[in-house]
C-alpha cells in the first residue's frame with residue numbers, strides 16, 4: 416500500500432472519531448485532574464526515553480506516571496544473599512545483558528549508556544559451556560555444532576522468505592527444513608535446541624515465527640556485533656535509566672509520579688484522561704502508553720472507549736513470554752569455577768532447569784558462590800505458581816544429579832521473581848508467533864487518536880530487547896513533540912508526519928521493503944545484513 420493511500424485512510428478515521436469524541440469532551444475539563452500536555456504512561460526504558468525526547472524537543476510539560484516506587488520497569492534488580500562483609504550482593508531479576516555492543520556502522524544505544532554510566536559488565540562467553548544429564552557430566556557438545564550448522568542454513572531460508580514476501584511458518588518447520596530434526600526422546604538434542612532457541616525467545620520453536628525469530632537475531636547481532644555482555648553492577652542495570660532521567664528531571668520533580676497505578680484510560684480525539692487507583696487523575700493532550708504487552712493483554716488497565724478492533728487484534732496476536740531466573744547462593748562454589756554455563760538435559764521433561772549460569776566466576780561476582788538457573792514458558796508458569804521451598808527442592812535434586820561426586824550443601828539464600836503474575840508486567844518480553852507479518856505488527860505500534868504506544872513489544876526489529884524499548888520510546892517522543900508543533904520529524908532518515916498508519920485489513924505477508932525506514936526497520940538493510 417502506498418503512503419498516500421495510508422494517509423487518506425488515517426484521515427478518514429480521525430474525522431470519523433472526531434464526531435464520537437464530543438461525548439467525552441467534558442472529561443477534559445474535569446477540574447480534579449492535573450492538566451499536562453503529554454502523559455507518559457510507565458517509567459521503564461521506553462517511558463523515560465520518550466520523556467527525554469520530549470524534553471530535548473523543548474516540550475517540558477509532561478508527567479511520567481509509574482506504578483512502582485522506582486524507575487526502570489523490567490530492568491529490575493534486588494539485593495540477594497551476603498558478601499563476606501555482610502552486605503548483600505545485587506542481582507538482576509529482569510534484563511541482564513547488553514545484547515550486541517556496536518560495530519563500525521552503529522552502536523547499540525544501550526551500550527552507549529552502559530559506557531556513559533560505567534556500568535560494570537563482563538563478556539558472556541556462550542562457548543564456555545559444559546553439558547550434563549541425569550547421570551552427571553556427559554559430553555554432547557557435538558550437538559551444539561550440529562545445531563549451529565543447521566541454524567545457518569535455516570537463517571538463509573528465512574532471509575529468502577522475508578525478501579520474497581513468502582508466507583511465514585513455525586521455527587519448528589524452518590529448522591526441520593534445514594535438517595535439524597531432534598527426536599522427542601533425544602533429550603540431549605532437546606536441551607541443545609532449548610539453549611539455542613527457547614532461551615532467547617522464551618517460547619518453543621513450535622510457538623515462534625520462523626522468519627521474525629531469525630530476523631530479530633539478525634537485526635540485533637548482525638548490526639551491533641554478536642557479543643552479549645552481562646551487567647553485574649552494584650547500582651543495578653537500571654542505573655542507566657535513572658541516570659538519563661536525572662538529565663531532565665529535577666530533584667523531587669512533580670512531573671514524576673511514582674507509586675501511582677493507572678486503572679483507566681479515557682481517550683479520544685480531544686485527548687486523554689488517565690485515572691489512578693489513588694483517586695487522582697491527569698488530563699493530557701497526548702499520551703504515550705509504554706505498558707508491556709502482558710499488561711495490555713490482561714486488561715490490567717481499562718480503556719474507554721474500548722480500543723478499536725484492529726488494535727485489540729494486534730494485542731491478542733503477539734505473545735508475551737516469561738523468562739524466570741532462579742538464584743541460589745551457597746557457602747562454597749562446588750561447580751567448575753572457570754566455566755560460565757552448564758547445560759542440563761532432563762531425562763523426561765524438555766526445559767526442566769536446563770541452563771545454569773555461574774556468577775561466582777571471575778569478571779562476574781567472583782567469590783559470591785551464586786549460580787542461577789533459567790526456565791521459560793510452561794516451566795516458568797509452573798515454577799512461578801509453586802512455593803520457593805518446592806522449587807528449591809527440585810533445583811537441588813537436579814544439581815545433585817549433575818554433580819554426583821560432590822557433597823552439595825543446601826543453599827544459604829534463594830529467590831526468584833514471578834514475572835507471569837507481576838501486575839505491572841504480566842510476563843517478561845514479547846515474541847512473534849508463526850504467521851505474523853509486519854502489517855500486523857504495525858497495528859500494535861499505531862496510535863489510537865492521541866493515544867500513542869511505545870515499548871519493547873512495539874519494536875519490529877528489536878522486540879524483546881532493551882534497545883527496542885529505547886528506540887521506540889525515543890521515536891514516540893519525537894513523533895508526539897513534532898505533532899504538537901505541527902511539524903514533521905526525520906526518523907531513520909524518513910520524514911514522518913502526523914499519526915501512524917494502521918491496517919484495517921491484514922494480508923498474510925508484508926514485503927520488508929515496504930518498511931525500510933519506517934517502523935524502526937533499519938534503513939540500510941545491506942549494512943545490517945553485512
Ligand SMILES: Cc1cc2nc3c(=O)[nH]c(=O)nc-3n(C[C@H](O)[C@H](O)[C@H](O)COP(=O)(O)OP(=O)(O)OC[C@H]3O[C@@H](n4cnc5c(N)ncnc54)[C@H](O)[C@@H]3O)c2cc1C
Nearest residue numbers: 457459460461482488489510511512677843870871881884
Ligand atoms: C526476565 C527478563 C530478562 C530480560 N533480559 C534482557 C536482556 O538480557 N537484554 C535485553 O536487552 N533485554 C532483556 N529483557 C527485556 C527488557 O527488559 C525489556 O525489553 C525492557 O526493559 C522493556 O522496557 P519498556 O519500557 O518497554 O517496558 P517496561 O520496562 O515494562 O516499562 C513499562 C512501565 O509501565 C509501568 N506500568 C505498568 N502498568 C502500569 C499501570 N497500570 N500504571 C502505571 N504504570 C504501569 C511498569 O511498572 C513499568 O515500569 C528482559 C526482560 C525480562 C523481564
Ligand SMILES: *[C@@H]1O[C@H](CO)[C@@H](O)[C@H](O)[C@H]1NC(C)=O
Nearest residue numbers: 464465467468471888889892
Ligand atoms: C537528548 O539529548 C541528549 C543531549 O544531546 C542526548 O544525549 C540524548 O541521547 C537525547 N535523548 C533522546 C531520547 O533523543
Ligand SMILES: *[C@@H]1O[C@H](CO)[C@@H](O)[C@H](O)[C@H]1NC(C)=O
Nearest residue numbers: 570571573574629630633944
Ligand atoms: C540473517 O543473516 C544471514 C547471514 O547474514 C542471512 O544469510 C539471512 O538471509 C538473514 N535472514 C534474515 C531473515 O534476515
Ligand SMILES: *[C@@H]1O[C@H](CO)[C@@H](O)[C@H](O)[C@H]1NC(C)=O
Nearest residue numbers: 664665666667668669671673
Ligand atoms: C525531596 O524530597 C525529600 C523527601 O520528601 C526531602 O527530604 C528533600 O529535602 C527534598 N529535596 C528537595 C531538593 O526538595
Ligand SMILES: *[C@@H]1O[C@H](CO)[C@@H](O)[C@H](O)[C@H]1NC(C)=O
Nearest residue numbers: 745746747748822823824825
Ligand atoms: C558448607 O556447608 C556444609 C554443610 O553445612 C559444610 O559441610 C561445608 O564444610 C561448608 N563449606 C565451607 C567452605 O564452609
Ligand SMILES: *[C@@H]1O[C@H](CO)[C@@H](O)[C@H](O)[C@H]1NC(C)=O
Nearest residue numbers: 548549550553554602603762
Ligand atoms: C545420560 O548420559 C549417560 C552417560 O553418557 C548415558 O549413558 C545415558 O543414556 C544418558 N541419559 C539419557 C536419558 O540419554
Ligand SMILES: *[C@@H]1O[C@H](CO)[C@@H](O)[C@H](O)[C@H]1NC(C)=O
Nearest residue numbers: 747748752775776777781782
Ligand atoms: C572462583 O574464582 C573466583 C575468581 O577467580 C575466586 O575469587 C574464587 O575464590 C573462586 N572460588 C573457588 C571455590 O575456587
Ligand SMILES: *[C@@H]1O[C@H](CO)[C@@H](O)[C@H](O)[C@H]1NC(C)=O
Nearest residue numbers: 520938939940941942943945
Ligand atoms: C549501505 O551499506 C553498505 C555497506 O556498508 C554501503 O556500501 C552502502 O553505501 C550503504 N547504502 C546507503 C544508501 O547508505
